[in-house]
Amino acid sequence: MRSSTQMFLVQPRSRLKHRGDRAFSVAAPRLDTHSSESIQSFKCYLETLKTLKFFLHWHNGSLANGDKGRRRSRLALYKRPKANGVKPDVIHNVSTPLVSKALSNKSQHSISYTLSRSHSVIVEYTHDTNTDMFQIGRSTESMIDFVVTDTAGSSGQVGGAVGEGGGQSVQSTISRYACRIMCERSAPYTARIYAAGFDSSKNIFLGERAAKWRTSDGLMDGLTTNGVLVMHPAGEFVSEPAPGVWREISVCGNVFALRETRSAQQRGKLVENESNTLQDGSLIDLCGATLLWRTPPGLRHTPTLKQLECLRQELNAARPQCPVGFNTLAFPSLAQREIVDKKQPWVYVNCGHVHGYHNWGYRKEKGPPGERECPMCRRVGPYVPLWLGCEGGLYLDAGPPTHAFCPCGHVCSEKTVAGWSQIPLPHGTHAFHAACPFCGTWLTGEQGHIKLIFQGPVD
Numbered sequence: 001m002r003s004s005t006q007m008f009l010v011q012p013r014s015r016l017k018h019r020g021d022r023a024f025s026v027a028a029p030r031l032d033t034h035s036s037e038s039i040q041s042f043k044c045y046l047e048t049l050k051t052l053k054f055f056l057h058w059h060n061g062s063l064a065n066g067d068k069g070r071r072r073s074r075l076a077l078y079k080r081p082k083a084n085g086v087k088p089d090v091i092h093n094v095s096t097p098l099v100s101k102a103l104s105n106k107s108q109h110s111i112s113y114t115l116s117r118s119h120s121v122i123v124e125y126t127h128d129t130n131t132d133m134f135q136i137g138r139s140t141e142s143m144i145d146f147v148v149t150d151t152a153g154s155s156g157q158v159g160g161a162v163g164e165g166g167g168q169s170v171q172s173t174i175s176r177y178a179c180r181i182m183c184e185r186s187a188p189y190t191a192r193i194y195a196a197g198f199d200s201s202k203n204i205f206l207g208e209r210a211a212k213w214r215t216s217d218g219l220m221d222g223l224t225t226n227g228v229l230v231m232h233p234a235g236e237f238v239s240e241p242a243p244g245v246w247r248e249i250s251v252c253g254n255v256f257a258l259r260e261t262r263s264a265q266q267r268g269k270l271v272e273n274e275s276n277t278l279q280d281g282s283l284i285d286l287c288g289a290t291l292l293w294r295t296p297p298g299l300r301h302t303p304t305l306k307q308l309e310c311l312r313q314e315l316n317a318a319r320p321q322c323p324v325g326f327n328t329l330a331f332p333s334l335a336q337r338e339i340v341d342k343k344q345p346w347v348y349v350n351c352g353h354v355h356g357y358h359n360w361g362y363r364k365e366k367g368p369p370g371e372r373e374c375p376m377c378r379r380v381g382p383y384v385p386l387w388l389g390c391e392g393g394l395y396l397d398a399g400p401p402t403h404a405f406c407p408c409g410h411v412c413s414e415k416t417v418a419g420w421s422q423i424p425l426p427h428g429t430h431a432f433h434a435a436c437p438f439c440g441t442w443l444t445g446e447q448g449h450i451k452l453i454f455q456g457p458v459d
Contacts, residue, residue: 079185083127083130084132084133085127085128085129085133085182085183085185086125086133087125087126087131088123088125088219088252089123089125090124091122091123091124091219092122093119093120093121094122095118095119106201108124108125108202109125109203110123110125110203111196111205111220111251112203112204114208116208121214123219123220130186131183131184131185133181133182134146135179135181135197136179136180136286137174137179138174138178139177139199141200142200143199144177144197173288174286175226178196178197178228179195179228179284179286180194180196180197180198181193181194192277193230193278193284194250194253195227195228196228196251210224210225211259211264211265220252222250227262229247229248229284230246230282230284231243231244231246231285232244232274232278232279232281233281236280237279237298237396237419238280238281238396241422243424246426247271247274248268255270256268257271262287263429278293280297280298281298283423285425287426292394292437302396302397302398303395305392308334308390308392315401318456320345323375324358325356325358328343329343329344329356330345345386346385346386347383347404347409348379349409350374351377352404352451353374354452354455355375371383381407382407384409386410386411387408387411389416389437396413396415396416397416399415401413402451402452403417403451403452404417404450404452405417405420405421405436406444406449407441410438417449418447420434420448421448
């Protein structure tokens with residue numbers, strides 16, 4: 001039984017590294033380590049640990065070059081041996097030139113708000129024995145639990161699809177200290193997200209140009225440069241999947257409407273009836289990487305790797321055939337990704353007819369270059385290989401893989417394609433696009449997915 005709370009990163013070919021207090025392996029469910037440089041993995045089978053997991057969206061079960069060392073497509077947070085959470089304590093009004101002296105105590109967490117060249121406000125934080133703190137960001141420093149870096153994406157996609165080339169982007173839009181998550185150590189294990197993370201000196205600095213303000217009760221709050229956006233599902237993620245509204249989370253965890261552009265200095269309107277508490281299906285966007293939060297109840301509805309393999313074998317046991325060549329088709333093993341097999345099924349994404357591979361059917365006069373005409377219904381459109389979605393945590397149920405995303409051809413259950421096709425994911429400073437959760441390709445067509453039409457064996 002999988003009981004971990006999980007998060008998935010929705011940034012194609014992004015790289016996550018995890019520095020955790022404990023780690024568990026899928027092959028060997030238990031391997032403990034307390035080293036900050038520990039290897040980590042992604043499955044927890046113990047209900048009492050109540051772990052939080054991060055899954056790397058758009059990596060279909062593993063990174064493009066494989067899960068190695070601290071780079072993995074699925075990552076977990078565990079209850080720490082000792083609480084390291086913090087909470088606001090004392091507020092100081094100081095002269096800006098004296099801020100560095102006031103922050104000289106490296107054992108004290110604090111947030112500095114620079115209001116002007118002569119005036120700053122410092123909020124000291126004290127130890128909270130009831131919470132664990134986990135930090136996410138681009139920095140590789142040891143206080144960052146999950147290191148997230150984006151890569152250059154291809155045109156028309158949210159950062160690029162699995163299997164394509166491309167190196168590190170010239171300039172990342174992900175903050176070095178992007179956000180922090182505070183998890184309660186006792187039931188109901190509530191997790192809350194806050195913008196910005198503490199640096200190596202245990203400080204958060206909001207400079208003079210950063211969006212910041214004094215609240216009605218005399219406290220301080222602010223936003224990070226590119227912001228931390230959160231979208232909670234409108235209903236239950238697994239039973240009634242429907243997108244909510246994207247909001248921005250402040251440094252103190254308050255919820256605001258989105259700014260006009262991602263880095264505008266003017267904050268959006270305060271949304272008082274919403275909170276920063278994460279729930280199953282919550283999406284967190286870090287301007288270059290998007291995380292999906294899953295909870296133990298939600299994950300019980302998703303297929304395990306073993307169940308996905310059973311579904312693959314059932315598909316192949318039905319002996320689907322190419323309706324033209326009459327050769328038997330077969331989905332390759334889950335371990336064989338990105339390498340097209342000679343028996344691999346292909347689909348015309350505009351109609352859903354499944355065929356074996358062939359190199360004819362081009363109709364330049366009927367459609368864009370590279371598109372083909374289906375020999376069954378004569379519809380012209382992209383012709384792509386089918387790949388089974390291998391990351392069970394991205395599924396909304398364990399239903400049969402009968403549908404595929406358009407135009408990439410990743411196959412999963414009907415409920416999963418219908419749910420993800422409705423969710424707009426942030427792109428750039430103010431654009432949103434629905435994308436395949438397994439590879440990040442922007443969805444096309446009226447629905448963004450298609451029902452697959454298989455030809456059974458003629459004998």
